[in-house]
Amino acid sequence: MPSSPPGGFEVPLWRSVAVFRFASLAYVGILVLRDADRYAHPLAAGAVLLVMLAWSGVTAVGYARPAHRGWPLLLADLGVVLLILAATPWVVGRPALAAGVPTLAVAWLAGPVLAWAVSGGRRRGTVAALLVGGADLASRGRIGQSSLTGVILLLLAGVVVGHVARLAVTAEERLQRAVELEAATRERERLARDIHDSVLQVLALVQRRGAHLDGEAGELARLAGQQEAALRALIGGAGPPPPVDPAGDAVDLRTLLGRYASTAVQVATPATPVPLPAPAARELAAATAAALDNVARHADGRAWVLVEDEGATVTVSVRDAGPGIPEGRLVEAARQGRLGVAQSILGRIADLGGEVRIVSTPGEGTEIELVLPRRDG
Incomplete structure (x- = not known):
């Protein structure tokens, strides 16, 4: 049974984060086209949209490589979203935000929350959700029920996705241990067959031929019998090394x-x-x-x-x-x-x-x- 590569169970999660970014970016583009005439700086909104597109590509490539899923990319990902939220009042305008026009990031702002949750579990996802949610509320002209609902959804996404990601990592580790144990068991069975066909038969022959002899020959036969019994016990029931309790x-x-x-x-x-x-x-x-x-x-x-x-x-x-x-x-x-x-x-x-x-x-x-x-x- 082939072993799964390191991080194999997390790969679909990272791909899902990348798909979410581009899908949510398409939704942002539709809203920008719909509300561009109400923005204070429509051209700046187009520039921000291009930045979001470029950053979606950077994160898709970066998170696809396990070596790049560290703090530098995670912090940069969060920082880009926070900067876009900070620029929203100037690009959209306070009057438009107060009138109910959505912020620039809309659902796209959940990208770093999902990335933090996949990389570090529930706690890290919750921290990212609180930071992004707080910045989103600060960028709005008024805080209503819909904006609070968005923050709650961010928190739920961080917790749930983080929990699923940790379950995936745990399942992968257990699968890897099971594969290693199966390989060790098969190797032990192969060695047992080889020992049975060679060493055990020789020891048994020495024990039988020398059992009736006296002196050193009889002692040698007795020792051969003891070693035969010990080897049979070892290859027949000893199994793998003693189990270790991680706790x-x-x-x-x-x-x-x-x-x-x-x-x-x-x-x-x-x-x-x-x-x-x-x-x-x-x-x-x-x-x-x-x-x-x-x-x-x-x-x-x-x-x-x-x-x-x-x-x-x-x-x-x-x-x-x-x-x-x-x-x-x-x-x-x-x-x-x-x-x-x-x-x-x-x-x-x-x-x-x-x-x-x-x-x-x-x-x-x-x-x-x-x-x-x-x-x-």
């Missing part, structure tokens, strides 16, 4: 910890997401990985990971059935400069304001609890 930059801890599941490591998580700020979630996952590494080094590699979301705190428990940690062993390891537990686990959680609880009985295994409090903001 809080949060990720689902379940997705990060699910990567460690294998034939030797069982990971149990809640059925609902466990959102955490991205830095905290990554550090907690890294501490869990360090704990599992210790299990692989000092126990038989089999471990159970349990995630508990208690609202105010999130607890990750890593349990094994290994020989346990002798009393004083952690202190002795730190004294010898072996800081795996002290830095990789205790240090990470302490930096996050959490707590690590280690319960170990020789011969009965070890349980490490990583407790992380949730903090507002």
